[in-house]
Amino acid sequence: MNQNKKLLEVENLTLQFDTDEGRITAVDNVSFSVAPGEVLGLVGESGSGKSVTAKSLMKLNPGNAIYSPETKIKLHLEDRSVDIMQLKSSKEMLVARGGSISMIFQEPMASFAPAITIGDQMVEQLLIHTDYSVVKAKKYSIEMLDRVGISDPDQRFKQYAFELSGGMRQRAMIAMALSTKPKLLIADEPTTALDVTIQLQVIELMKDLVKEFGMGILFITHDLGVIAQTADRVAVMYLGKLIEQGPVRDVIRNPSHPYTQGLIAALPKLDDLDAPLVAVAGDIPSPLERPSGCVFHTRCPVHLGGQCRSMVPDFSSVATGHAVACHLIDVSNVQQQKVAVS
Amino acid sequence: MNDKIKTPLISTKDLSVHYPLRSTKLFGPPPVVKAVEGVSINIAPGSFFGLVGESGSGKTTLGRALLKAAPITRGDVIYDDGEVSFDLTNIEKQDLQEYRRRAQLIFQDPYAALSPRMTVRDIIAEPLEVMGITKSREETDRRVREIAAKCRLNLEHLRRFPHAFSGGQRQRISIARALVSNPKFVVADESVAALDVSIQADVLNLLKEIQKEMGLAFLFISHDLSVVAHVCDYVAVMYLGRLVETAPTRQLFSAPRHPYTKALLSAIPSLDPDDYGKAEKLEGEIPSPTNPPPGCKFQTRCRFAIDICRSQEPKLETEDGHDVACHRWRELMEA
Numbered sequence: 001m002n003q004n005k006k007l008l009e010v011e012n013l014t015l016q017f018d019t020d021e022g023r024i025t026a027v028d029n030v031s032f033s034v035a036p037g038e039v040l041g042l043v044g045e046s047g048s049g050k051s052v053t054a055k056s057l058m059k060l061n062p063g064n065a066i067y068s069p070e071t072k073i074k075l076h077l078e079d080r081s082v083d084i085m086q087l088k089s090s091k092e093m094l095v096a097r098g099g100s101i102s103m104i105f106q107e108p109m110a111s112f113a114p115a116i117t118i119g120d121q122m123v124e125q126l127l128i129h130t131d132y133s134v135v136k137a138k139k140y141s142i143e144m145l146d147r148v149g150i151s152d153p154d155q156r157f158k159q160y161a162f163e164l165s166g167g168m169r170q171r172a173m174i175a176m177a178l179s180t181k182p183k184l185l186i187a188d189e190p191t192t193a194l195d196v197t198i199q200l201q202v203i204e205l206m207k208d209l210v211k212e213f214g215m216g217i218l219f220i221t222h223d224l225g226v227i228a229q230t231a232d233r234v235a236v237m238y239l240g241k242l243i244e245q246g247p248v249r250d251v252i253r254n255p256s257h258p259y260t261q262g263l264i265a266a267l268p269k270l271d272d273l274d275a276p277l278v279a280v281a282g283d284i285p286s287p288l289e290r291p292s293g294c295v296f297h298t299r300c301p302v303h304l305g306g307q308c309r310s311m312v313p314d315f316s317s318v319a320t321g322h323a324v325a326c327h328l329i330d331v332s333n334v335q336q337q338k339v340a341v342s
Numbered sequence: 343m344n345d346k347i348k349t350p351l352i353s354t355k356d357l358s359v360h361y362p363l364r365s366t367k368l369f370g371p372p373p374v375v376k377a378v379e380g381v382s383i384n385i386a387p388g389s390f391f392g393l394v395g396e397s398g399s400g401k402t403t404l405g406r407a408l409l410k411a412a413p414i415t416r417g418d419v420i421y422d423d424g425e426v427s428f429d430l431t432n433i434e435k436q437d438l439q440e441y442r443r444r445a446q447l448i449f450q451d452p453y454a455a456l457s458p459r460m461t462v463r464d465i466i467a468e469p470l471e472v473m474g475i476t477k478s479r480e481e482t483d484r485r486v487r488e489i490a491a492k493c494r495l496n497l498e499h500l501r502r503f504p505h506a507f508s509g510g511q512r513q514r515i516s517i518a519r520a521l522v523s524n525p526k527f528v529v530a531d532e533s534v535a536a537l538d539v540s541i542q543a544d545v546l547n548l549l550k551e552i553q554k555e556m557g558l559a560f561l562f563i564s565h566d567l568s569v570v571a572h573v574c575d576y577v578a579v580m581y582l583g584r585l586v587e588t589a590p591t592r593q594l595f596s597a598p599r600h601p602y603t604k605a606l607l608s609a610i611p612s613l614d615p616d617d618y619g620k621a622e623k624l625e626g627e628i629p630s631p632t633n634p635p636p637g638c639k640f641q642t643r644c645r646f647a648i649d650i651c652r653s654q655e656p657k658l659e660t661e662d663g664h665d666v667a668c669h670r671w672r673e674l675m676e677a
Binding site for chain 2: 045046165166167168195196197198199200201203204207222223224225226228229231248249252262263264266267268269270273276277278279280283284
């Protein structure tokens, strides 16, 4: 991929939290990038650090968050590049918080203010981020509501979040996030709270909007099916580490990390009802007891023993743009690994 | 199906649950939410009965009604396990206590369902103590240990508090608590919805194992069709309080008859990225139960709806043990 065309580059993101029980490593040396018009899917279980990674891009993590000095989050805009880590005042932060980056959340009921109408909230952020007049902001907000498929946008504009259904609220959230014309949209589990039929509507809407606005999307979900249907590339996270990333077809059809393989095997599949459901053995360890070496070795069905327990695996490439952090994938081991897994 | 020959454990006839709302008008009767309307199902002993539908379809209310935890407005619910038989619409207080021992509920959210101030042992033992099933502390402890072992919890776990456990472990604790009174019928309401996929498979396998071992019947309520397909023997699909289709699992998934079931199946995100755009998209949302459309409740979103669908509500028709409520299912299957 062309280096110049990146929109977002995250390098060596390491994030720790100071808590009463000690210092917790939530994200450990994570690097990824998003190009304009590209959907990067970030998958992982709860506790894998996907959401805090997303929040780091807007520096929205709470006060006890400690970023390592190596962390770089570069946002390449048309006229300039900014390192979000270097932004200090809240005025400077505006570019990352709603200006060039917008975010939509899992539970839209919790992200809309309950006592302010949808319309007022949309207008307020437009007044902050653009030079629109109130009248123009209002007109544009109604246009956006219409664009995301909300019927009677004039009416909805005057309503409160609780008056809308779940699917409708998520559409309004998308309309609001896109009205400032962000370059990067962060979608944190945007369809998880929705029914499958509504989920499909929202996925198609988001795909259409990417085409129309040409922005990049960081799409966070635990659902591999949703990733398969939305993302161009996928990055798999486990316990704060990226363990595999690559083009979506490649990763889903030829998963190379034992964890990715386990995740795919654990999914109930409709085309084979007799296939037994195979769980990934054990539970995700508490972040207070982070395993040494490869973080997945405590649950790994094929781990090599000593090497996996003591050494953190580096990324090695298995196909074009498809990289895996696993000791089994060392070039010399590729053959053995195939045997071990099959 | 030989399920039909056995006496059903739970059988409902024309079961309805209506909730009156506060009157908005000065005169006239208050509006009524028909959460469940005219549902007739039979759940065979020892079976895994799936109930699917979108949020707002009434699946939770139906589950609660079968436990007599929601008011039954009309219709019959008969429980018959061979030892005792109850008519839930007309049950004595004493019988209801006995029914509570035989019918249990597993909740969706294992984080909210367990008291943070009780040890795991006390959480699991509480139903035994409250219902006065065991006579001595030793007996209680023995029962708790037995069921904990079945749910793959070890003795060490019993002394701890719930906060020390992960989601999957907590759900196993909830399951142990529900099963400790030795029920015959368990309602599992979205019991794996809050779990990660890697753990979900583990809990599903456990439920399946326990069901076979203890011979109990599950009503498995879920919005996730692929999960239902894997664990259930029989599936009922609900829409806006009505049953629209019920069939043995394989039959339902290989040849769905109702357009709504077809759309639900099609909307499950496929693991193959090249399937994008192939899913059949359902427009709109489930209508409000306070103001349901006339005729077939699905007609507002159904692309096959014709005049009769807008005026007349279809009845459940049975063919080859597969029920469907749709005016046009025959011609749609042929097409």
